[in-house]
Amino acid sequence: MKAADLIINPSTTFKEKPDPKGLVFGTVFSDNMLFIEWSVDSGWEKPQIKPLENLSVHPAISAFHYAVEPRGLTEAKLLHMLWLNEYTLFEGMKAYRGVDGKIRLFRPSLNMDRMLRSAIRATLPGFDKEELLECIRKLVEVEKEWVPYSTSASLYIRPTLIGTEPSLGVKKPSRALLYVILSPVGPYFATGTFNPISLWADPKYVRAWKGGTGDCKLGGNYGSSIYAQREAMELGCQQVLWLYGEDHQITEVGTMNLFLHWRNEDGEEELATPPLDGIILPGVTRQSILDLAHKWGEFKVSERYITMSDLIAALKDRRVKEMFGAGTACVVCPISTILYMGEHLHIPTMENGPQIASRFLKQLTDIQYGREDSEWTVMVS
Structure with a gap:
């Protein structure tokens, strides 16, 4: 070629x-x-x-x-x-x-x-x-x-x-x-460019599994998710929060990578996202957010496992600041609610600004639309 x-x-x-x-x-x-x-x-x-x-x-x-x-x-x-x-x-x-x-x-x-x-x-x-x-x-x-x-x-x-x-x-x-x-x-979502979305988390469906093709952008990964997405919408949620394993690890949200900004178990301010272990798609926006966060150097940046138990405990202790999805289609999308085991978990993303999510969105779109010069862009004309 x-x-x-x-x-x-x-x-x-x-x-x-x-x-x-x-x-x-x-x-x-x-x-x-x-x-x-x-x-x-x-x-x-x-x-x-x-x-x-x-x-x-x-x-x-x-x-x-x-x-x-x-x-x-x-x-x-x-x-x-x-x-x-x-x-x-x-x-x-x-x-x-x-x-x-x-x-x-x-x-x-x-x-x-x-x-x-x-x-x-x-x-x-x-x-x-x-x-x-x-x-x-x-x-x-x-x-x-x-x-x-x-x-x-x-x-x-x-x-x-x-x-x-x-x-x-x-x-x-x-x-x-x-x-x-x-x-x-x-905007990808009908709710607009930066309006929060609600998620449905149920372990009976999985997006990907170890040894599979979850880290590749293959069509079958998406076709097989449609049934769960329909059920999520029937329950009043806009996207699926995909869980994995007996401990209900958080993996991805719909077709997006996921980020959690919180005070972790050790009391550190941290931006965390699930690791690329074979079931996570290595998103371009995901990598860009990690790169920006490392460049800022203002808080801990981790690629680590997060379970629903970890999230629930952090919500009870008021340690969660923001939760958002990231992808090419939506760029950055705040999360406000998760329906899990029949309970609606409120995520205080919007109450917290959302300072981090909106900051990532602004810098990424500033680069994309030429308001900020960057080696990340390739000129067409």
Whole structure:
């Protein structure tokens, strides 16, 4: 795969750009896409930027089988639903239009690192990370008018890699397709950019397990979470707080990494997040928050296990300051309530400012939108 071989044949018809204030996550797509095919015999074909179109594939391709199998699938739905399967992996990153009018990507090399790790775990073909990133940068450059003229919206970038071998055998695919689609997005949650959310914590469902694929961004990890998410919403909660093990370790919140700002058992002010032990997705925003916190040097920063018993004890002792999720889609999202074992646990995030969560949000978005210079950004135009 070489960015120098990129063939650009963009669309000659253009859709109307949506109002940034009314965007619903992942429902509107730009005019063009990046499309790269691979086979075991020929390797990667020349990358193409071409008009966004439906995919035409054999119904036996490996991406359709052995994980979530959507019934009644039509070609028109295919492009939006492939990410639900085990022979599919994807990334989530964004392009931001800065206050200076320039377009930036935020730490995209970390996304490429994670995507390659996911590809290896899924037995899908590897790729040159720098070359793919340059192809993505070119796609965003072609579609620059799709990057919202707003500092509360952005252009979501979805690189996807699927196995396309037309065989029902459970084996390493001999054919694959890598494509990238773009979608202008606003706040991920309907409640807004920085409104607190409620969580449902129940040990009967797990997101990932030791030796599994929880540390990779594979489609099957997400498709299998939908049932629990629906139950959470039926109970009046917006997201699932995923627990693990007999001691009910806190792992992730919905599709986000989780942070707890508290006074720990030793009386220290601490920002804690679960460790990358194979069941936690190594989020780009997670790493950025850890990096910022270490740079500030104002409190202890830990990657450690936290159980529901630890949290309940800290709440009773009034040691909890803030709890929040972090991810590309939402950036930082405060948590206000957890429904656990039939009891609503109040998390005093909003009563405490929330000073830390809002500070992380401000600095991250200042970097993303060009209000603060940083080596974390890559310029598109």
